[in-house]
Amino acid sequence: MKKYTFRKFINDIHLWLGIGSGIILFTVCLSGTIYVFSKEITEWIDKEKVTVAVPDNAKPLPVADLVALLEKEKKDSKVTNIQITDGGERSWLFTLTPKDILLKRSIEEREAKQKKR
Numbered sequence: 001m002k003k004y005t006f007r008k009f010i011n012d013i014h015l016w017l018g019i020g021s022g023i024i025l026f027t028v029c030l031s032g033t034i035y036v037f038s039k040e041i042t043e044w045i046d047k048e049k050v051t052v053a054v055p056d057n058a059k060p061l062p063v064a065d066l067v068a069l070l071e072k073e074k075k076d077s078k079v080t081n082i083q084i085t086d087g088g089e090r091s092w093l094f095t096l097t098p099k100d101i102l103l104k105r106s107i108e109e110r111e112a113k114q115k116k117r
Helices: 008-035 038-045 063-073 099-116
Strands: 078-085 095-096
Touching: 008 038, 063 078, 063 095, 078 099, 095 099
Parallel strands: none
Antiparallel strands: 078 095
């Protein structure tokens, strides 16, 4: 029967600590990758939300008309950002911000400018 030596003990510790830290490192890397590519993963999973079937005889509406329609539909919000994609089959993304938040931001900006003076 072989003796359990100090060297064998160190090798066992090295093995189990390496396995544990490897699992932690793998989990951190995987979650970071999912976070970085979350937009692409969401678009891949929900293709019907980001693509549009455009009929052949369809005419595009001007952006100003689309903005007016959105702001008419959502009376308490204002369009603050538009993402227009290159592909004709991909939908456009409109960002709506509530008007009370916009008012609060403008007041804060005015106060910050006055403090600088």
